[in-house]
Amino acid sequence: MPKAARDKLGSKGKIDIPTFDPDDVILVSKEGAALYDERVENDYDEALVLNMMFEIDGVPQGVIEPLSGRRNAETGKVEIIVGRRRTKAAREANRRLKKKGMEPIRLPVWIKRANDQRALSMLISENEHRLDDTPMNKAKKAQRYIDMGRDEKEVAILFGVSESTVKNLLRLLDAPAAVKNAVDAGKITTSDAYKLAREEPEEAKKKLGELLEKAPRTPGKKRSKNAKKARAIVSGGKKPKKPNMFETDAKTDAKADAKAEKKLENAVAEAIAAWIEATWNDKGDWAGAPAEIPKLIRSGEWRKHRAAAEDDAAE
Secondary structure, eight states: OOHHHHHHHTOOOOOOOOEEOGGGSBOOOOTTSTTOOGGGGSOOOHHHHHHHHOEETTEEOOOOSOEEEEEOTTTOOEEEEEOHHHHHHHHHHHHHHHHTTOOOOOEEEEEOOOOHHHHHHHHHHHHHSOOOOOHHHHHHHHHHHHHTTOOHHHHHHHHTSOHHHHHHHHHHTTSOHHHHHHHHTTSSOHHHHHHHHTSOHHHHHHHHHHHHHHSOOOTTSOOTTTHHHHHHHHHTTOOOOOOOHHHHHHHHHHHHHHHHHHHHHHHHHHHHHHHHHHHSOTTOOOSSOGGGHHHHHHHTHHHHHHHHHHHHHHO
């Protein structure tokens, strides 16, 4: 950007951000090294790959937030300090883009002069001081994007979630204020909020009150101790739909058929086993080779043996 343009914007300085081929930068994978993070062993994030490949006006949006890196004085290569997931996702995105004959994605990397201590402090700080977006803020942004003429499938790619999750997010916008405030404060789970958003306002507020009283949740912590109780409250103790008599009859008949079939299979197996045992003995005087057994079974030889055995038993 020209200096005149920077001055007009009130800029106090500038930082050059070079871009790199994702395959040319180094992800430190040696355990014990200053920049080692065990997450480097993870595979690429599919949702992030799709996000980078998402085309706005026919051009993939690529990597939005610059990475941080340093130049290794011994090798001259750029080592990534912050941005391992983005690097791996960009590599995979480029593999797919090249197959489609499209321009590859480049990594914007701020190059820092950083010794091991400073680089590690940057790695920790960048990852540990992020503030998660609230469910309601996500819902509002999703709706604004749709209002611009886009669709839920595109929103799902941008957020890295499923389309059904986007639909649930949008439902939150119609939930009572008490539900919105509770989910943003972490007093109820997002899943609980999705379900309450489907209820009529009065019913939603009633169930919310029960959740807060009987299955409280500490913000930022799992509610494993009260999870079962919370599910019962949100579902309202609804019993499974009672099947009609035709459904009941069909299921009963199916069970009876399966039971009869199993009983028949067992009887046949026992009869064949008895026939083989009686026909093939230690003396080896059975007329035929073991390979002939399947053919004889299909011809019904075992049935004759079973009938004879039943006659003997009757006498």
